[in-house]
Amino acid sequence: MGRQQEDPGDAGRTGLSRDDTRTLCDRVLALSEADHVRIRVNSGWRGFTRTATNRITSAGGSSAVTVRVTSVFGKRIASVATNQLDDDALATAVRDSEALARLAPEDPEYLAELGPQPYSDTGGFYATTGQLTPQARANAVAPALQAAAAAGTVAVGYIDARVGSRALATSGGLFGFHRSTGVASTLTARTPDGASSGWAGDEANDWDRIESDRIAAAAVAKCNAWRAPTALEPGVYETVLEPTAVGMLMLRMRGAFSARTADEGRSAFSRPGGGTLVGERLFDARVTIRSDPAAPNAETSPFADDGVPTRAQTWVEDGVLRGLSYSRFWADRQGVEPRPSAANLIMAGGDASVEEMIRSVRRGVLITRFWYIRPLNPRTISYTGITRDGTFLIENGRITRPVNNFRFNQSLVELLDNIDMLGTPTRVAAGENSSVGVPIVVPVLKVRAFNLSSVSDAI
Numbered sequence: 001m002g003r004q005q006e007d008p009g010d011a012g013r014t015g016l017s018r019d020d021t022r023t024l025c026d027r028v029l030a031l032s033e034a035d036h037v038r039i040r041v042n043s044g045w046r047g048f049t050r051t052a053t054n055r056i057t058s059a060g061g062s063s064a065v066t067v068r069v070t071s072v073f074g075k076r077i078a079s080v081a082t083n084q085l086d087d088d089a090l091a092t093a094v095r096d097s098e099a100l101a102r103l104a105p106e107d108p109e110y111l112a113e114l115g116p117q118p119y120s121d122t123g124g125f126y127a128t129t130g131q132l133t134p135q136a137r138a139n140a141v142a143p144a145l146q147a148a149a150a151a152g153t154v155a156v157g158y159i160d161a162r163v164g165s166r167a168l169a170t171s172g173g174l175f176g177f178h179r180s181t182g183v184a185s186t187l188t189a190r191t192p193d194g195a196s197s198g199w200a201g202d203e204a205n206d207w208d209r210i211e212s213d214r215i216a217a218a219a220v221a222k223c224n225a226w227r228a229p230t231a232l233e234p235g236v237y238e239t240v241l242e243p244t245a246v247g248m249l250m251l252r253m254r255g256a257f258s259a260r261t262a263d264e265g266r267s268a269f270s271r272p273g274g275g276t277l278v279g280e281r282l283f284d285a286r287v288t289i290r291s292d293p294a295a296p297n298a299e300t301s302p303f304a305d306d307g308v309p310t311r312a313q314t315w316v317e318d319g320v321l322r323g324l325s326y327s328r329f330w331a332d333r334q335g336v337e338p339r340p341s342a343a344n345l346i347m348a349g350g351d352a353s354v355e356e357m358i359r360s361v362r363r364g365v366l367i368t369r370f371w372y373i374r375p376l377n378p379r380t381i382s383y384t385g386i387t388r389d390g391t392f393l394i395e396n397g398r399i400t401r402p403v404n405n406f407r408f409n410q411s412l413v414e415l416l417d418n419i420d421m422l423g424t425p426t427r428v429a430a431g432e433n434s435s436v437g438v439p440i441v442v443p444v445l446k447v448r449a450f451n452l453s454s455v456s457d458a459i
Contacts, residue, residue, distance in 0.1 A: 014130055015044035015165035018177045025169035031094045034071035036113045037171045042066045044164015049137040051157040054149045059134045071097040075106040109329040113170035114307040124180035124299030126206040130163040144216030148189050151220045157187040158434040168307055176303040182436035184429050185210050189223040197459045198222025199389035201429035205297050222390035232403035238364030239450035240357045245367045247430035247440040254342045256381050257315050259324035268381045268413050281319045283416040289316040291342035298439035304340035349443030350422035357421050357446040359397040366392040381412040386458045406452035421446040
């Protein structure tokens with residue numbers, strides 16, 4: 001969607017202001033005839049720079065404002081979205097959502113919209129990202145392309161930058177507003193024949209945290225080191241997981257902390273015979289996992305999609321399961337306060353370096369990152385996927401040769417109970433699509449056992 005007509009304020013590079021967003025929400029609320037109504041407004045700008053064959057191939061950006069109207073009659077609910085903000089377009093969206101809601105089946109789990117809530121100021125807007133220009137992105141990526149070409153490799157990269165605001169309003173009087181920025185920069189270097197590949201990337205709210213020179217050097221070094229990989233048999237290995245590999249797994253861990261699935265016996269955190277395992281030690285004693293909407297350079301919104309405030313929460317402490325998330329419906333049923341799921345994920349670490357971990361391995365594998373990760377079994381939080389962009393054999397404390405890629409089948413519960421060493425936590429580009437995603441802050445890990453189940457022909 002492009003820029004809308006009759007914008008009630010200048011969305012520009014930062015999205016609608018708080019005052020303009022509130023005015024827009026009030027206009028929609030005044031049009032509603034439903035029992036309850038919820039309004040979400042997302043506004044802002046997204047820019048990108050794409051590179052291929054050692055050159056910048058495209059760059060651009062677009063701004064937009066989207067209004068989503070959710071109308072409720074009793075327990076019948078429906079939503080309609082629009083990016084046209086004139087009175088007729090807003091009225092049409094409201095009427096359409098109401099017409100659909102009257103036709104919808106009842107949602108037995110619906111709870112009336114929330115009233116005013118206390119929201120903290122979590123921050124998350126960085127002018128370095130908000131004012132990022134195409135020229136600045138080009139200046140950052142140009143040395144990487146030159147380094148790749150000088151090394152005889154072919155670089156492909158993507159920079160994704162976002163800045164904007166999100167707001168939530170209800171007929172119960174709730175209003176929440178949050179402005180934020182985010183940027184991701186990733187680079188893949190391959191040999192001209194496509195037989196060897198290396199990758200590196202960063203993700204941040206603050207553009208100044210993106211280390212473009214390091215990304216270029218690491219991607220090229222991995223590509224050159226992985227030339228002519230040799231055969232290694234599948235098996236369970238001591239493994240050093242670089243931070244991106246850890247982050248790609250821990251991104252999937254966010255959804256595991258659900259009280260409902262645990263209470264219903266469908267989770268790794270379900271207690272046999274009923275209840276949950278909160279209070280039990282399930283992981284290595286050095287594992288602490290938390291979320292915090294105000295964590296520096298990993299800030300997220302102070303409210304969830306339904307308006308429940310998000311606060312700092314410890315999910316695992318010293319290996320002990322400390323908390324689970326509760327939707328409003330499940331919290332009401334269980335007689336507890338609602339607790340949104342983790343909007344970011346922060347894992348504690350240690351002081352070991354990758355080099356120290358490698359020196360401690362008798363025979364194992366170093367993994368750069370994964371690809372095509374898919375769930376297997378929620379009862380063990382098990383996933384499968386493929387290693388990618390640099391997999392190496394470690395023998396007697398040193399990397400001896402590049403090896404073929406593998407498919408893995410691994411329980412994250414077992415992974416977090418098999419930790420030998422931890423490094424310094426860092427935010428990583430944990431998604432598979434090179435775009436800005438959920439903030440994930442994790443350390444490099446050395447684990448005693450990682451299940452590489454079969455050989456993969458992936459590059």
